[in-house]
Amino acid sequence: MWCETDRGKRPRAPMRPGFRPYRPRPGPRVKPEGDGDRMRLMARTESAPAISTAQPGDFFQLLKPRVMSLVIFTAVTGLVVAGGDIDWISATIAILCIAVGAGAAGALNMALEGETDALMRRTRGRPVAAGRVNKNDAMTFGVVLSIFSVMLLGMTTNWLAGGLLLLTIVYYAGFYTLLLKRRTPQNIVIGGAAGAFPPVIGWAAATGHAPWQAWLLFLIIFLWTPPHSWALALYSAGDYAKAGIPMMPVARGARSTRLQILLYTLVFVPMAIAPGLTGLGGPIYLGVSILGGLGFLGLAIRLWRSRAGDQPDKAEAVGREAALYDVRAEAKPARNLFAFSILYLTALFAALLVERLTTLTGP
Amino acid sequence: MRRLTPEQLNARNKRSIAIAGVLVAFVVLVFAVTVLNLKRNIDARKDAIAAGQPVGYAQ
Numbered sequence A: 001m002w003c004e005t006d007r008g009k010r011p012r013a014p015m016r017p018g019f020r021p022y023r024p025r026p027g028p029r030v031k032p033e034g035d036g037d038r039m040r041l042m043a044r045t046e047s048a049p050a051i052s053t054a055q056p057g058d059f060f061q062l063l064k065p066r067v068m069s070l071v072i073f074t075a076v077t078g079l080v081v082a083g084g085d086i087d088w089i090s091a092t093i094a095i096l097c098i099a100v101g102a103g104a105a106g107a108l109n110m111a112l113e114g115e116t117d118a119l120m121r122r123t124r125g126r127p128v129a130a131g132r133v134n135k136n137d138a139m140t141f142g143v144v145l146s147i148f149s150v151m152l153l154g155m156t157t158n159w160l161a162g163g164l165l166l167l168t169i170v171y172y173a174g175f176y177t178l179l180l181k182r183r184t185p186q187n188i189v190i191g192g193a194a195g196a197f198p199p200v201i202g203w204a205a206a207t208g209h210a211p212w213q214a215w216l217l218f219l220i221i222f223l224w225t226p227p228h229s230w231a232l233a234l235y236s237a238g239d240y241a242k243a244g245i246p247m248m249p250v251a252r253g254a255r256s257t258r259l260q261i262l263l264y265t266l267v268f269v270p271m272a273i274a275p276g277l278t279g280l281g282g283p284i285y286l287g288v289s290i291l292g293g294l295g296f297l298g299l300a301i302r303l304w305r306s307r308a309g310d311q312p313d314k315a316e317a318v319g320r321e322a323a324l325y326d327v328r329a330e331a332k333p334a335r336n337l338f339a340f341s342i343l344y345l346t347a348l349f350a351a352l353l354v355e356r357l358t359t360l361t362g363p
Numbered sequence B: 001m002r003r004l005t006p007e008q009l010n011a012r013n014k015r016s017i018a019i020a021g022v023l024v025a026f027v028v029l030v031f032a033v034t035v036l037n038l039k040r041n042i043d044a045r046k047d048a049i050a051a052g053q054p055v056g057y058a059q
Helices: A004-009 A036-046 A056-062 A065-082 A088-112 A135-156 A159-180 A187-196 A198-207 A212-234 A237-243 A254-278 A283-305 A314-318 A332-361 B006-050
Strands: none
Touching: A056 A088, A056 A135, A056 B006, A065 A088, A065 A187, A065 A198, A065 A212, A065 A332, A088 A135, A088 A159, A088 A198, A088 B006, A135 A159, A135 B006, A159 A187, A159 A198, A187 A198, A187 A212, A198 A212, A212 A237, A212 A254, A212 A283, A212 A332, A254 A283, A254 A332, A283 A332
């Protein structure tokens, strides 16, 4: 039986070298000796009541509302910057469909990752991981929302947008969650494409096309994802190791991760400035992208020279819930880059949006 | 027959209300999309007639 004292005695998951990612296998479940959290989840699943006590709010949480807000923001930017002749009702429905489609992908991810989420402090409060929502209910919820969002987007705007939304859902829930996440430390690099599609879908919804300018916005988010995710992973690596996910700091170590963050930043910042030089963005965008890019680069260099991630993260050391921003002093450069990366991406898209709206409402 | 606990009943009622709300919203959305598509097609037909193009059925 699982008991409180097991927590302190359980050996840490193997780190590099010889790191072996956890892969769930089909067939009857076998209780691993001493794997307390997994046993606790299984016991909860087995004793779950036939009649659910899940609240509507739990189903809303399945949609990953925080991720959805960023998806909405970038999709709106793509839709507005595209400058098509879409009416406001269709535009609103398109954004709603993109948001719900992204949420459906999140629900499928949570349904498939319930066991792994239960092992990580950051994610164990999620509805499926905490046992509030049944895995099959979450799966059904995700599939139904996926079908309706794709169909409605296709009927309202065009089938290029609908197809891209379907591709995003399949890419995230199928390709990233089932295949990539546990197999390669490059998971977040390749999987980051799923988060980069919304502005392209927004652009396609407005115009029926996806020109190179839309793919430039895609590339910005795609190249932003690795430094952003790895900065967070540097100070929550213990959780990923426990769950058997080969995130870069777990599989290759903190030093290699800090270097790779810097290398990706060197590619990302010029890409972020590119819209300002190609006519997609104006002077406001150019200013924001250059100033913010220099800040991003400075923080990445500071992180590269730091010892962030060399020690277990603070939450793990003191055995409490993980916090996004309360970290060890050595890990602060990673935390700072993580926080600034969100600010920078938001500022880039906000600048594009403001410039375009100013043009539309101007004389 | 299985008797539900107050907690289960309460949760089920809330879920039922939420599903009803979402269904109503979905019906309104589909209606709006249908009207929009009708309007687009009527406008396209008018433009085609104005440009002297055949529209495929009685004008």
